[in-house]
Amino acid sequence: MLNKSIMDGDNPDLTEERMKGAFDTDKMAAVIYGSEKFAIRRREITESISRIPQLADSKPFSFMTREEKISESCRKLSVLSEHWNQLIDTNNEEEALHLYREVLGLEGHAFSLHETMFIPSLVAQANDEQQEKWLGRAKRREIIGCYAQTEMGHGTNLRALETTATYYPSTQEFILHTPTETALKWWPGALGKSSNYAVVVADLVIRDTHYGAHPFMVQLRDEKTHNPLPGITVGDIGPKMAFNGADNGFLGFNQYKLPRDHMLMRHSRVEENGTYTKPPHAKIGYSSMVKVRSRMAMDQGLFMVSALVIAVRYSAVRRQGFLDDKSREVKVLDYQTQQHRLFPSIARAYAFIFCGFETIQLYDQLLIDVKNGDTSGMSDLHALTSGLKSVVTHQTGEGIEQARMACGGHGYSMASYISEIYGVAIGGCTYEGENMVMLLQLARYLVKSVELVKTGKSKELGPMMNYLAEPDTQIDLTSGPEAYVKVFQHAARRQVWKATDKFHQLMESGQSRDIAWNNSAVELTRASRLHTRLYIMETFIRRVSSISDVSIKKVLIDLVNVHVNYEVLDIGTYALEHVSSTQLDSIRSQLYSSLDTLRPNAVSLIDSFQISDMQLRSVLGRRDGHVYTNLFEWAKASPLNQTHVLPSVNQYLKPMMDKAKL
Numbered sequence: 315m316l317n318k319s320i321m322d323g324d325n326p327d328l329t330e331e332r333m334k335g336a337f338d339t340d341k342m343a344a345v346i347y348g349s350e351k352f353a354i355r356r357r358e359i360t361e362s363i364s365r366i367p368q369l370a371d372s373k374p375f376s377f378m379t380r381e382e383k384i385s386e387s388c389r390k391l392s393v394l395s396e397h398w399n400q401l402i403d404t405n406n407e408e409e410a411l412h413l414y415r416e417v418l419g420l421e422g423h424a425f426s427l428h429e430t431m432f433i434p435s436l437v438a439q440a441n442d443e444q445q446e447k448w449l450g451r452a453k454r455r456e457i458i459g460c461y462a463q464t465e466m467g468h469g470t471n472l473r474a475l476e477t478t479a480t481y482y483p484s485t486q487e488f489i490l491h492t493p494t495e496t497a498l499k500w501w502p503g504a505l506g507k508s509s510n511y512a513v514v515v516a517d518l519v520i521r522d523t524h525y526g527a528h529p530f531m532v533q534l535r536d537e538k539t540h541n542p543l544p545g546i547t548v549g550d551i552g553p554k555m556a557f558n559g560a561d562n563g564f565l566g567f568n569q570y571k572l573p574r575d576h577m578l579m580r581h582s583r584v585e586e587n588g589t590y591t592k593p594p595h596a597k598i599g600y601s602s603m604v605k606v607r608s609r610m611a612m613d614q615g616l617f618m619v620s621a622l623v624i625a626v627r628y629s630a631v632r633r634q635g636f637l638d639d640k641s642r643e644v645k646v647l648d649y650q651t652q653q654h655r656l657f658p659s660i661a662r663a664y665a666f667i668f669c670g671f672e673t674i675q676l677y678d679q680l681l682i683d684v685k686n687g688d689t690s691g692m693s694d695l696h697a698l699t700s701g702l703k704s705v706v707t708h709q710t711g712e713g714i715e716q717a718r719m720a721c722g723g724h725g726y727s728m729a730s731y732i733s734e735i736y737g738v739a740i741g742g743c744t745y746e747g748e749n750m751v752m753l754l755q756l757a758r759y760l761v762k763s764v765e766l767v768k769t770g771k772s773k774e775l776g777p778m779m780n781y782l783a784e785p786d787t788q789i790d791l792t793s794g795p796e797a798y799v800k801v802f803q804h805a806a807r808r809q810v811w812k813a814t815d816k817f818h819q820l821m822e823s824g825q826s827r828d829i830a831w832n833n834s835a836v837e838l839t840r841a842s843r844l845h846t847r848l849y850i851m852e853t854f855i856r857r858v859s860s861i862s863d864v865s866i867k868k869v870l871i872d873l874v875n876v877h878v879n880y881e882v883l884d885i886g887t888y889a890l891e892h893v894s895s896t897q898l899d900s901i902r903s904q905l906y907s908s909l910d911t912l913r914p915n916a917v918s919l920i921d922s923f924q925i926s927d928m929q930l931r932s933v934l935g936r937r938d939g940h941v942y943t944n945l946f947e948w949a950k951a952s953p954l955n956q957t958h959v960l961p962s963v964n965q966y967l968k969p970m971m972d973k974a975k976l
């Protein structure tokens with residue numbers, strides 16, 4: 315069986331789609347998840363979870379209040395604590411993330427930041443003695459931690475953080491203090507009610523000198539009572555657009571004393587007498603952010619996939635309207651507009667995940683290099699992940715919203731669950747650096763690269779920047795996907811140079827560097843987007859080229875074709891400077907035929923992600939495809955339907971109507 319999702323009793327329309335698939339979905343899962351071993355482990359973990367009934371949702375998330383969501387996730391975490399070792403290799407981050415996604419979903423929980431930022435901060439920033447003291451406890455989950463950096467008044471501009479950590483050699487202590495309301499830490503996930511420790515980022519002050527943002531390990535709550543310690547004000551910031559299973563919080567310090575060895579001292583140090591040793595790279599303290607950014611292409615790709623699993627399966631069972639055959643309505647997936655809405659996003663999701671694998675590996679390597687004293691790779695990875703997180707989160711948001719609309723009215727219902735996926739995913743445009751700001755970080759690197767070329771130092775260009783020094787050449791669009799890469803290279807190069815020239819000219823005209831930068835900023839962000847999209851396209855093609863299995867490679871080439879045609883058309887205004895409008899018309903025709911070619915494999919391509927019904931939490935997107943029965947059952951379970959007459963009818967509507975009758 316090529317599509318391993320085929321089951322007796324499933325909706326025949328979905329079974330028909332799965333029969334059409336031309337490749338083995340288990341083999342595709344191995345490509346998606348980086349190895350056959352991990353793809354198998356994912357399935358095993360999912361299977362093991364299903365054998366522990368206490369790990370099942372006690373009711374649909376959509377019917378839970380915020381308090382119920384928080385309580386439910388804590389309940390499951392306590393059940394999980396009995397089963398960690400039996401379910402996963404606890405040293406394997408990907409296995410742990412899969413387990414969290416399955417059991418806890420995407421709406422957040424008490425450990426949301428513990429694994430993703432608290433432990434990574436200790437790993438990257440704590441010295442050996444500090445790791446000895448805290449890392450084991452954190453890994454065993456004896457303590458719960460979060461990452462408290464953003465303040466009410468400042469998230470982006472870390473140099474303006476107001477929370478101070480002032481060192482006093484006389485007592486060998488820091489005093490943490492929140493001098494104003496705007497200095498309150500505001501937003502950190504799992505801070506409000508769950509965490510008893512935090513890595514707090516504060517401005518280090520020694521003898522009136524401000525050394526800027528540094529990380530500190532801070533105990534927030536009593537380990538026995540969980541009450542906030544004296545000098546600490548902590549709480550939940552209230553409901554959000556989504557992610558309401560998490561207690562994003564606020565935190566204030568009132569002259570809170572912290573022993574000297576609680577500053578994380580792997581890279582910078584404060585000696586007993588107050589002597590400060592600066593880190594080997596000024597931004598080394600920002601590593602936890604780079605770690606999360608390096609994960610985001612993968613995580614956002616998976617968010618988009620979840621929405622696409624729902625929309626593609628639904629589109630294969632939803633019948634509406636007619637094409638040739640007037641005796642039976644067609645599956646809406648057969649409409650070209652539906653394919654155009656969904657298939658380019660499938661391609662992007664695959665591309666994002668392949669990019670994610672690369673950046674996760676780059677971060678892991680960087681961590682090793684930095685431990686060995688080599689910080690030379692930091693700027694490259696910072697630039698790459700700044701651009702990537704921005705493009706990927708934005709396009710994921712677009713893709714999920716299109717998936718919702720592709721499900722018509724039912725997409726708008728919480729039964730689809732797409733609105734929650736959207737709400738959580740779209741947060742990525744803001745967290746880990748607001749997208750515009752991060753595009754501008756990449757732009758700094760691009761401008762510097764052009765300056766290297768201009769001054770005859772092209773040999774010093776960083777990885778992936780060589781194309782900036784190359785001349786424009788003729789593009790032969792019949793030569794395959796590489797020709798489309800060339801179009802992107804031309805467009806990105808032109809835009810990067812144009813934005814840099816504008817910036818330089820404004821400075822030459824007398825504007826200060828910062829004002830000239832601001833007046834070039836829109837052009838600079840466009841340059842960053844094009845550069846990043848070029849990287850995504852190149853990575854996608856490179857990864858597909860490396861595949862040896864013929865049937866897998868064939869369908870992925872079909873997907874690459876959808877991608878390259880769609881992407882070039884999507885940057886039409888830039889591409890037009892390098893290809894003619896007649897060539898664009900021919901790309902358009904190729905896009906439509908590539909959608910046709912992909913159509914029979916659409917369901918298998920999204921089934922290959924092997925996202926379980928439990929993880930998907932969508933009534934509309936369930937594997938069995940019995941959409942209408944499932945939808946009706948779900949609606950009947952709504953709390954509003956547990957009684958025929960609501961108290962509010964008796965209290966308000968009925969008296970109102972009765973009065974009107976008099």
Ligand SMILES: CCCCC/C=C\C/C=C\C/C=C\C/C=C\C/C=C\CCCCC(=O)SCCNC(=O)CCNC(=O)[C@H](O)C(C)(C)COP(=O)(O)OP(=O)(O)OC[C@H]1O[C@@H](n2cnc3c(N)ncnc32)[C@H](O)[C@@H]1OP(=O)(O)O
Pocket residue numbers: 411414415419420421422426427430431461463464469470471472473503557597600601603604606609610613692693696738741744745746747748751755758759
């Ligand atoms: C994503 C997590 C997924 C987890 C998955 C877990 C489970 C899966 C299950 C389900 C999923 C469920 C839910 C997921 C949903 C919710 C999310 C959960 C967690 C979210 C976590 C969010 C946490 C946060 O947001 S933490 C706070 C983040 N804050 C920021 O990012 C602040 C942004 N600001 C900055 O980074 C900096 O201020 C700055 C903009 C970079 C500027 O810094 P500054 O010091 O002012 O420097 P300047 O601009 O002057 O540049 C000088 C120089 O330095 C270079 N530089 C800057 N940064 C770096 C760096 N990091 N490395 C190297 N070099 C750097 C810069 O380029 C300049 O160089 P040059 O002078 O031009 O050469």
Ligand SMILES: Cc1cc2nc3c(=O)[nH]c(=O)nc-3n(C[C@H](O)[C@H](O)[C@H](O)COP(=O)(O)OP(=O)(O)OC[C@H]3O[C@@H](n4cnc5c(N)ncnc54)[C@H](O)[C@@H]3O)c2cc1C
Pocket residue numbers: 427461462463464467468469470471500501502503557562741744745746747748749750751754
């Ligand atoms: C779901 C979620 C989870 C979060 N989790 C955490 C967490 O665990 N820990 C934590 O510490 N923080 C967390 N945050 C906070 C988050 O990191 C910040 O909100 C984020 O970095 C953006 O900063 P800001 O809110 O200050 O935005 P602002 O910087 O105020 O952005 C407002 C606008 O100003 C623009 N802008 C700002 N500066 C510039 C500039 N220099 N150039 C051009 N435009 C600019 C932005 O582009 C944006 O349009 C979380 C946020 C969210 C939404």
